[in-house]
Amino acid sequence: MYIYKADVWCDSCGEYIKKGLKERGREPEDLDNEWTYDSDDYPKEVMAADEDDCPQHCGAGTECLDAEVLPSGLRIGKLLSEGLTEEGIRYVREALEPDIVPHEVAEFWAAEFADQLQEEDEEGGG
Numbered sequence: 001m002y003i004y005k006a007d008v009w010c011d012s013c014g015e016y017i018k019k020g021l022k023e024r025g026r027e028p029e030d031l032d033n034e035w036t037y038d039s040d041d042y043p044k045e046v047m048a049a050d051e052d053d054c055p056q057h058c059g060a061g062t063e064c065l066d067a068e069v070l071p072s073g074l075r076i077g078k079l080l081s082e083g084l085t086e087e088g089i090r091y092v093r094e095a096l097e098p099d100i101v102p103h104e105v106a107e108f109w110a111a112e113f114a115d116q117l118q119e120e121d122e123e124g125g126g
Helices: 011-023 086-095 103-112 114-122
Strands: 002-004 007-009
Touching: 002 011, 007 011, 086 103, 086 114, 103 114
Parallel strands: none
Antiparallel strands: 002 007
């Protein structure tokens, strides 16, 4: 996963951005020392968080090279979140309410994080 221009990107999209910048001569001199360049100028690798406060998707959105394709054919950026905080679980539950986010996206999140949602239900949190 990469951070670039204040967004997160999947590995495939991050590598694609890096390749394009290199072809245009905009690659930093010392790639091994990330302190020598800013993530606004060139993608930096980051570790995925164990938990996020809401589902995180690749910043490329519908153009993501590894996009999630929903049953309707809607493309969304690759899901990057591996788990959710209590706030993230609440966010997904609220997203399932009408007119919050596209319902198909909320259903995708609910399916992806079903184990966590169920755990919270069993603990009496949902």
